Amino acid sequence: MSSKISRPAKLFSFYNEKEENGENIFIFDEKLFPIFHTRPNLYGSSVNLTEGIEEYTKKQKFIHTPCNWDILTYINKTVGFSLQHITDHSDVVCYREFLRDLMLVRFGGTLKYDYVAIMYSGIVFIEKVQNISENIEIKDIERDYMERKFKIYCTNKVDKNSSTMSSSKGYYVTQTREFQRSNSKIKVMFTGEVDAINSISDSKDNNFMEIRVSTNNLMHILNGRELCNTWSKAYIAGNELIAVGITKNNLLKNIKLISLSDLESKLPSQISEIMEFVGKSLESIINACKKYPMKYIIIPQSCSSLRVASDEDIKTMNFSRPSSNFFQAFHSH
16 A cells, blocks of 8 residues: 555444344444454355345345444443544544445546435535335345355354344444545545455454456456546455355356455556545535535435435435434533
């Protein structure tokens, strides 16, 4: 990683499970997190990563991400910190997915979703807009299943929850990262899913790693959009190591370890240019929220132009909103 660009800092690590009744379970204990195995004798036989997928695809209509409002509320309930303290005085609160997608826009892509932003207590919160009439694509569910099954296979089952297949449960980390602007810095707190702990890392802030699945060989994730996607997701979180399960006819045939630096030489843009683009985009969003402090700002997939959401937009859009528990925990004085 470039020494000129700040690295992310870890704030909170936790297990989250969304129960069928809508209740959220949070357990803040990194000791429960799965740890990647490096012992080669684990990989002696082929494993079918699609076994059981039919039942999984029937149940999984979306891939769950814990809501930032709920995360912050639970932290406040547990330790009693203020909103500014919990977010480490960040300017923006969002998801790692949003930052990754902004980076992909710099590579010529678009945001995967529309997003909305609103300012509360001086902090800009960014939430994705879900299309409730459109289920997640089957190919995304299948990839999610295969990668979850690969994670179980190549990690310690420290927690009994890690051996059950469901997108409604997972391991997460909140981190902060700073983006340099001409006259200031923008500090962002973001939440992302953790694949596994990197057992050979001695860093307290960056001790996680990515786990991916690739068909036939590594070229699937070393070219084009998949290269940019794999790199962006790992880079923004500061994950230096990526374990790739190589499959053939859905059977796990090999496991390759690649470092983030292996991907950087293949990128079509300089890292500094990518991060500058993300910083500019965040600055525009912050400025729009400051200009219209009581309004939601719509961030379209094209990222072409921001606009103020109308009352009708707010009624029809499906996105996570602050709960009464959040307002009770962080009421402004």
